[in-house]
Amino acid sequence: MIRLFKHYVPHTVLLLGFIDFTLLMLAAEGGWLLREWQIGGGVDPEASRLPNMLVFAATLELAMIGVGVYALDALRSMRFAVARLVVAISLGALLLALVFFLAPSITFWRSNLLYAMLIALLLLTGARVLLGRTLDGAAFKRRILVLGAGPRAARLEALAGREGAGFAIAGYIGMNDGPIAVADAVNRSDIVNLPAHVVRLGASEVVLALEERRNALPLADLLRIKTTGVHVNDLSSFLERETGRVDLDSLNPSWLIFSDGFSAGRRLSGLGKRLFDIAVSAAILLLTLPIVLLTALAVKLESEGPAFFRQRRIGLYGQGFEILKLRSMRQDAEVGGVAVWAEEDDPRVTRVGQVIRKLRIDELPQAWSVLNGEMSFVGPRPERPQFVSDLEARLPYYAERHMVKPGITGWAQINYPYGASIEDARQKLEYDLYYAKNYTPFLDLLILLQTMRVILWPKGAR
Template sequence: MPDSSWSRAVFAQIHARPTAALALSLLDAGFLVLACLGGLLLVGWEHPVGPAALVFPAADLLFLYAMGLYRREALVETGETLGRVPIAAGIAGLVGWAVTAALPAPLGTPDTHLLFAAAVPCFAAAGLTARLVLHLLRRRGAFRRRLLVIGAGRRAWDLVWLLRHEARTLAFDVVFVHDARMGELDARLAANPAHEIVSGLESLLPAVHRINPDQIVVAPDERRGLAMEGLLACRMAGYPVSEYAQFLEREIGRIDLKRLDLNWLLYADGFVIGTMDRILKRMLDLAVSIAVLLVTAPTLLVAALAVKLGDGGPVFYRQDRVSRGGRVFRIVKLRTMTTNAEQGGAVWAAKADPRITAVGSLLRRTRLDELPQLFNVLRGDMAFVGPRPERPEFIHELAAKLPLYEDRHLMRAGLTGWAQVNYPYGASLNDARSKLSYDLFYIKNFSILFDLRIILQTLRVVFWPGGVR
């Protein structure tokens, strides 16, 4: 890395992003260009290629993202997610064909069936090739980042563990700075010869020059004795310095509640939702809900008929849930349990719950039972994206045990959300704590673009509903 402060600042901006995902998106775009040219030659395309033809590659990139193929698990476990690439290519081909065929003559493209025939196999080949190249680059050590962690105690160990299991960037080389004034040396770090540990803060800048980290993370167990002058000198020399919670939030996509510092949360950016944001969000809720209802109306009717024929009971199930500001509303879902499922009181659904009917099990796995909630969205009880609506009985219990739990009600409850697309169905206090960490991250970092990302990633949850009960 160059020595100048300016170049270090540029590299810091690059490393603040999930570089493997960024590299994969560039590989996908490059191979898509080659695939499009090859596909046109393959079908003997003779017409001028207009702007409308760009719908096909744009749709492919969109659905690669929607299928979760830029997420950490897809980047780390490449072989387990390759089957999604042809599915994304097929859906993108259908969308591209539908859009270009519907365009009027000056904008449309003739022989769209030929474009579809060429797009699906070529896009699938391009996506598979890009992931093979990424895998080979990773095996050669690409995308590794070098961290200097100030501290070598329990908090530093937690940081390493979370980065290893949850970070969206893939690999780190970590060096720790230990000083007795900042807490004891964690035995788990000391016992691992792969961890380099630097003693003392007196000469931090020379050590930083030697290690040349991409990021300095301040994570001591005890802040007394922390050499702020040394850290400031590193910052002035062009090395990016981040506080533990700030760095971890960016890397794992949630707020770590286990080591939460309320002082950091108080002064951190975010948790600001303006009037225009709420107006745009409501417009997005209405547009997406109406579009989904129009597309899924026949499926919803068939599912409702299946529930009725299954045991003769009511089709819909209504239940009290909590939304923004603690307001209680009646949620509407297709019934998936027996009619007397809660005669003994409210309980969380369990794995292989005997109360779930045969039809209900299928509806839950396909998420079709959630579709009637779109009417709650249209009425304004819910948003399309937001924290999962919970029952009042559980809210009181969880709020008493989990700090900041009530703060998830700063926004309307959602049909889908950041917690729903990142964490499986939960039915315990630990699950609720994990989901709360995602909900707080969503509220803190809310934007309309963030909502659009979540809506796209919901497709992955629908097609691969792991953890649904």
Template sequence: MIRISNHYISRFSVLLAGIEIIELFLVFFIGAGIRFMYWQGTATELLLSQLPGAFVFTFVIMACMAALGMYQLDSRRDFEGILLRLLPSLALGFGIMALIFYLFPEFYFGRGLLAIVMLLALLLIVLGRILFFRWSGLDTLRSRALILGAGSRAKELFDLVEGSSALHNFKVVGFIPFEKEPRSVPAASVVPKTAPLLSLVDQYDVQEVIVAIQERRGGTFPIQELLECKIRGIRVTDIAGFYERECGHLRMDALYPSWLVFGGGFDQGTLRTTVKRVFDITASLILLIVTLPVMLVAALLILIEDGRPVFYKQERVGKGGAVYQVAKFRSMFNDAEKGGKPQWATADDPRVTRIGRIIRKLRIDELPQIFNVFKGEMSFVGPRPERPHFVDILSAQVPYYNMRHSIKPGITGWAQVRYPYGASVEDAIEKLQYDLYYVKNHSLFLDVVILIDTVGVVLLGKGSR
């Protein structure tokens, strides 16, 4: 994994993106050569004249493919799976390019050239991806890992590797059983500890040791052997750090208070706060300008179907536990909670209006929260704000739940793009793992990653109710 501003990106995603940037530049200039076959000047002059268009085209297509999840390596990698993501990406890119031509005429390079490069991009990216995922050399890019432990936590790691279609950044060499720990992994995966840990690392050509032991007390934890590995340049990773790096969340049952206290992250400095506020205002202003016509239409349709009010305000818990009034488009009937008791939203909720189902599916109901961002009550990106009634319940049942209130809640967030809509205590626990990851590692880079993923969530209608 490659670490950028505390956030981990798969090396395979970075490699694939790099290859496809080259492919997109290549198809653009091939397309320009075809389109301007009878160019009177030199090849260098043609290249320079088309260079701005090549940069814009490549950036737009890469952003669209990222938004629709084409760099999430757990997606399908067969021909049909690639096409199902690539065709909408190129269609979205075509629409954005047409808009750029209209708004910024200096980047106009012609619809004929755009059609040619779109077709060439489709062919080359499909072919390139099929070859990439079948390339045997990918296996040599994985780091080899030994797992210290063979109990229940090690079994979860084994299931993660065996049961996932993702292109993992590591290859498990085997599991070293720990004294007095019941074995839960298959016998074929066990590496007997017949020699010191460092000797086993050398024997199996290992680059990383992952500690997946349930119980560390009793004086038998091999801290000296792990230290020797670390001094030799072998990466030693705690199971909590492993889930943070590979899965993008903080695993609740693997967290130790000392790990949270002494580990990195959870930075709330003045510079980060200032940068985030500037980002919030800029992103919200752009979103308001772009979506204003959509918001006006949504307000009119709500009035026609169920009358006033168009908006509803509801208490939510913000930074530091402060309660504020969130603004949303009303998507439920006026008497949705006539009993006065808050309820979880459910799939096919009968309280939702017909227009409400549409605006929820497209996340249009969330747009008025832009004004909460302007007022400083929310950020553009952050944990989803929850109602005080549910916060009281969850704080009493879920460890570390109040840590999500150490930063401002957001219109969108890491949990919203990585986990489906939650409507129970169990779902809240799962989403909290992603919220804690964001609280620990939030940065401008991660905010941009979340915004790109949010576009895909909205376009594909994932996680809405």
């Protein structure tokens, strides 16, 4: 993987993204040349239409990222890939219409745009037919050597066996630190020259997966491996990179304290984020006002009670605030004010509520909380005080998720379906900690783009 602005991106995704951008540029040029040939006109110099081509390629590339063209299911299935490419190109056409309205100097003729999009669909689909199996092959997987052969090493074995894993395990070395949990592990005492063994296996990285690390770190071995040019990593850092979340099972306080992350130097990016929140929340409140009012009317007509409701949530630094939402449940959804987890196919949800929850329309009034500064567009979802008290007592490091401002969408929301249990909360906490630790404007942009995928293909919305 390659680290971009503190966030890890698989080599295969970067390579495919570069290929796609090149093909989009070719499609834009092809559409232009086809139209010129059709009308029998002379071909303008390439430099004169380069801005148009760049805007075309960049807009469609962003749409492709947003709808999940580079997600695992789309990379492994042609059916998913083609479906999402069609949606991405259609969405890209709408975005380009807006861009061309704001900047007429870089516009395409309508026939140019149609030709370019058809060519783009053919080229992008063809690239996936030709490269699909190659990108998922062993040639693009990093080979790692695991120091350890116990349950922690077995976790890596299971992770490497999953579809889409970006690494393959070259071998395991038993370090006499506990019971053996993986097959084919070689005992350290049977290896005469460990650095030579690492090189012979073709490993580019060594992962430390010992069961007991106190007074047991093989410092001499690690030093020799490091000086051969092979990267050495601990289990927590490796899992964070490969899964996009902070693994609670392998986590210890010292790793959180001394690892890279939770940077305090965020004043400039924080100011930019706040200005973005103010501008976009004001625009959303203005533009979606008719939708909100019509939905509020539908809510009132279907069931008794107010169309909007306020609910207490926990925000930045554990401070409470109230969010405003469109009501999607019956007025008597919670008896006596006792907080209850939402369930799949929850009977308390009204018919209008089922629709607005899937389309996220019920979340639109929360833009007011963003405008007030109590929330941001991107961040961990704020929970209710009753749930927070319970989760802080049962989940380690839960309070640390409140060190960043809560958001309407977030890293956990785009990577994990709606949670309705302690185990779900634990999984989402791992994603929230990753976001808090690795926050950058780049990660915010990535989350905002991929929120479109969640809206278009909702999974577990409740």
